[in-house]
Amino acid sequence: MEQLTMSLAPARTSQKSAAAGSGGESAGSVTKRLSSELMTLMMSSSPGISAFPKSDANLFEWAGTIEGAPSTIYAGLTFKISISFPSNYPYAAPIIRFVTPCYHPNVDIVGGAICLDILQDKWSAVYSVQTILLSLQSLLGEPNNASPLNPDAANLWDSPEDFKAQLMKHYRPINDEGSA
Amino acid sequence: MATDALKRQIAGKWQNSFARLNRDQEGIVGLLVFSEAWTLATEFLHPRDLNDPAANKDWDMSQVRVAVETLSRSKMLPLLLENFLEDMRKQQHLITRDVQQYISQYEEAEDIHHIARLIYRLLEWYRAWVPISELGHTILSAYTLTFQTHVYSILPPSFSRGFKQLVNATFEIGMSPIAPPWLPPTPPALQSLVPAPRPDLPLWGAFEQLGLLDRNESLISSVCYEHIEAHILGTCARRWSERMLQPMREWMTNKIVPWMVMPYARGARSAEEARSMLQGVGSRFDFHVCKTLSDLRTREIFDIIIDFPDSQPALEDLKECLQRVDQRSQLVQTLRKANRKRLLHPGADTKDILTQYVSIIRCLRLVDPPGVLLFKVADPIRRYLRERPDTIRCIVASLVGDGESGDSLVDENEPIQPLQQIQVEDYTDPSWEPEPIDAGPDFRTNKPSDVISTLVSIYDSKDLFVRELQVLLAQRLLAITDGNFDRERRNIEILKIRFGEAALQVCEVMLRDMTESKRIDQHVQSQKNMILHPTIISRHFWPPLQAGKFVMPGQFKQIQDDYAQEFHAFKQDKKLRWLPHLGTIHLEIELQDRTVPADVPPLEAAFIELFSEKDTWTVDELIARVGSVDRPAALKALATWVDMGVVKEGAPNQYILLEVAEDAATHPRPTRMVEEAPAVLTVEQQQADQMKVFWKFIEGMLRNLGTLPLDRIQTMLKFAPNYDRTIEQLGAFMEAARREGMVTVSGGMWKLSRA
Numbered sequence: 022m023e024q025l026t027m028s029l030a031p032a033r034t035s036q037k038s039a040a041a042g043s044g045g046e047s048a049g050s051v052t053k054r055l056s057s058e059l060m061t062l063m064m065s066s067s068p069g070i071s072a073f074p075k076s077d078a079n080l081f082e083w084a085g086t087i088e089g090a091p092s093t094i095y096a097g098l099t100f101k102i103s104i105s106f107p108s109n110y111p112y113a114a115p116i117i118r119f120v121t122p123c124y125h126p127n128v129d130i131v132g133g134a135i136c137l138d139i140l141q142d143k144w145s146a147v148y149s150v151q152t153i154l155l156s157l158q159s160l161l162g163e164p165n166n167a168s169p170l171n172p173d174a175a176n177l178w179d180s181p182e183d184f185k186a187q188l189m190k191h192y193r194p195i196n197d198e199g200s201a
Numbered sequence: 202m203a204t205d206a207l208k209r210q211i212a213g214k215w216q217n218s219f220a221r222l223n224r225d226q227e228g229i230v231g232l233l234v235f236s237e238a239w240t241l242a243t244e245f246l247h248p249r250d251l252n253d254p255a256a257n258k259d260w261d262m263s264q265v266r267v268a269v270e271t272l273s274r275s276k277m278l279p280l281l282l283e284n285f286l287e288d289m290r291k292q293q294h295l296i297t298r299d300v301q302q303y304i305s306q307y308e309e310a311e312d313i314h315h316i317a318r319l320i321y322r323l324l325e326w327y328r329a330w331v332p333i334s335e336l337g338h339t340i341l342s343a344y345t346l347t348f349q350t351h352v353y354s355i356l357p358p359s360f361s362r363g364f365k366q367l368v369n370a371t372f373e374i375g376m377s378p379i380a381p382p383w384l385p386p387t388p389p390a391l392q393s394l395v396p397a398p399r400p401d402l403p404l405w406g407a408f409e410q411l412g413l414l415d416r417n418e419s420l421i422s423s424v425c426y427e428h429i430e431a432h433i434l435g436t437c438a439r440r441w442s443e444r445m446l447q448p449m450r451e452w453m454t455n456k457i458v459p460w461m462v463m464p465y466a467r468g469a470r471s472a473e474e475a476r477s478m479l480q481g482v483g484s485r486f487d488f489h490v491c492k493t494l495s496d497l498r499t500r501e502i503f504d505i506i507i508d509f510p511d512s513q514p515a516l517e518d519l520k521e522c523l524q525r526v527d528q529r530s531q532l533v534q535t536l537r538k539a540n541r542k543r544l545l546h547p548g549a550d551t552k553d554i555l556t557q558y559v560s561i562i563r564c565l566r567l568v569d570p571p572g573v574l575l576f577k578v579a580d581p582i583r584r585y586l587r588e589r590p591d592t593i594r595c596i597v598a599s600l601v602g603d604g605e606s607g608d609s610l611v612d613e614n615e616p617i618q619p620l621q622q623i624q625v626e627d628y629t630d631p632s633w634e635p636e637p638i639d640a641g642p643d644f645r646t647n648k649p650s651d652v653i654s655t656l657v658s659i660y661d662s663k664d665l666f667v668r669e670l671q672v673l674l675a676q677r678l679l680a681i682t683d684g685n686f687d688r689e690r691r692n693i694e695i696l697k698i699r700f701g702e703a704a705l706q707v708c709e710v711m712l713r714d715m716t717e718s719k720r721i722d723q724h725v726q727s728q729k730n731m732i733l734h735p736t737i738i739s740r741h742f743w744p745p746l747q748a749g750k751f752v753m754p755g756q757f758k759q760i761q762d763d764y765a766q767e768f769h770a771f772k773q774d775k776k777l778r779w780l781p782h783l784g785t786i787h788l789e790i791e792l793q794d795r796t797v798p799a800d801v802p803p804l805e806a807a808f809i810e811l812f813s814e815k816d817t818w819t820v821d822e823l824i825a826r827v828g829s830v831d832r833p834a835a836l837k838a839l840a841t842w843v844d845m846g847v848v849k850e851g852a853p854n855q856y857i858l859l860e861v862a863e864d865a866a867t868h869p870r871p872t873r874m875v876e877e878a879p880a881v882l883t884v885e886q887q888q889a890d891q892m893k894v895f896w897k898f899i900e901g902m903l904r905n906l907g908t909l910p911l912d913r914i915q916t917m918l919k920f921a922p923n924y925d926r927t928i929e930q931l932g933a934f935m936e937a938a939r940r941e942g943m944v945t946v947s948g949g950m951w952k953l954s955r956a
Binding site for chain 1: 894897898900901902904905906907913916917919920921922
């Protein structure tokens, strides 16, 4: 079943209606896809990125953790994110927000929304949680200042010391009661 | 103050009394006769001193009778009785003195003869003082009562002990043809009771006359109980190879019942009467026989089970006893205790525990067919076995009949049948019976199923067995060198019947791989004659094999490659992946002065091949050449050659080829302990690998969700593939992780340690 729907992937618009039409079937295959992504993510051991479903009852809501890559301005900081998968995943991108306030040109400091092309119009079903997390990790070090969500941050980017000061002003370290 | 009326009244009374005593005779003749009679009677009745010969007068019994007659007519007998009892009281000190004398003798010597003499002496006193029967029944019973009251009041506590011993002695006295010298001969009056006069009869007679029997009834029965116990313990202890209950009952009939006639049926006039009198007490004693025997067998039950089936008669006895005596719970408790103490401890071999468990099953089925006892006893054993890591392996090994061990758990005669599932009760069955009354709430009706089903049911699923079976089969198949798989095939066929076709499909594939290998090899050999004969296995169907990743050097590599090429030509779509550390290689090593033939594992062959390049190698160089080999394995391989005298250890970690043999006598070969590393990963190793995967998940959830309680972790782990651990197992695992410093716990909440 999974392979069958996967082969239909390019036909995007028709896919959405199909997903809406046969919710039960697609929910089953989405769950299967998410389980296998979880398995891959768990076994891959990529440094600094991780995610896990928030509860055993709902596989569509995940909590994630991204550590700033070494030798970037975000090094040593850990950010929590929330990942919410749509019911027609992977044909639509998951909705991802920063839970930890993140002072970054492409991140909304208040709502945590992220401006990243692969999460919007460049999304493809071949992406996975792991690739998204890796993209986000690299986005931290290499912002796209051309389309900023946070113009102040974009302006400050070139003066690292001031940027760091602003970053640390907003940053809150993860405390332990973050249990979902 | 005396009025006339009073005077008249007194005069009337006197007149009356006088008339009664004088009996209307002339003058005071009657009075005189009465007086004489009174004196004679009181004198006759006066309790005399046995020790005083002078007191022993001869009496003219006709005179005495006449005197008594006179007194009776004058209605003076009550007065006479009072007078007599008063006299008795005055003389009682004589008895007291005698009793004290005998008792002190007894206490000194602890000899029951003194007690017997005491009893006879008391009897003498009793007989000497007894009033004649003409005085009537009242006076006799009043006398007996007074006499006994006095005797009992002066007998010290040590008398009971002596009496008990004396009664106990009657078992032997009664059986022996001649009486001991201290017993008087049997009085003829008692001889009519039993056909042959018994030496103990007078003693019983004495007991009865003194009222000792009624008074000490419980004491006498306790003597009998003890006698029965002693006999049973002496006869039956550790004698399990024959039925004992019946012989014991016969012994009761032959020995105890005749004895019982004395204390319990002494008044019986006919055999019929005696039987009815003995019935109650007899069944009490029969019960005691059963109880003693069942207690004895209960105490011995563990050893009886060990001796099974030689001890089967003992179990049949026990079964019969248990029907009469309700000792079932005792049996369960004793056996459970014995099991805990003697079986379920780390010192016992799993195989022994299983063997004993199987014996317990067989034995308790015999004793209690419904299986209630078995269920109660088996529960702790099953729980214990479940915790032992090698239980499954032992069961599986006995399933496939390891051959060498000999005593297989499975009875050869037992028909091979499919595993039985727990059956739902069939209430439409006309011969349905309710659960026994002492069955526990979780008792499952254990239909007589075969032993293997019972063993397999220790675990909740038979999958574990099938997995272990694969591992075992893999080990055995790889160990076969002569290409004869008939035995394994037969085993698999048998197991198919038990576990079902589907479960053993994998095993079937493994077997086919072996024959297939042979076929492929024949083909390859026909194309190109080669000295390599590989076993080709389908990786997916075999349990994981020990991964060894070394590269065979020199000619071996060449041979492997040639073979792979031929194989590829034969099977286009398949590729050979070598497991270089498995198998054996026959070598002939040509040295300057000698040729050494050897059958060795591949690593050894690889090393000696390298020695053909140069004569001196260090261990590290050798390891570097073959790829990844761990050091102990390398050292072991080298040790093989050192033992064969092909290489020797020069400097530490350096080995030199001996082109010319050194004198073998100079270094005696130490006997080498070879521990074959199993080629197949055991189920435990597989589980450990699986646990690594689960740990990744636990790490992932704790990293992203912060702290979690154990039950959340358990439910979240359902995301992990094939997660089948219980929460207890998870708890133990988390505890281990905590000791490793990977997680911390506080208030039941688990948390990743900060790296």
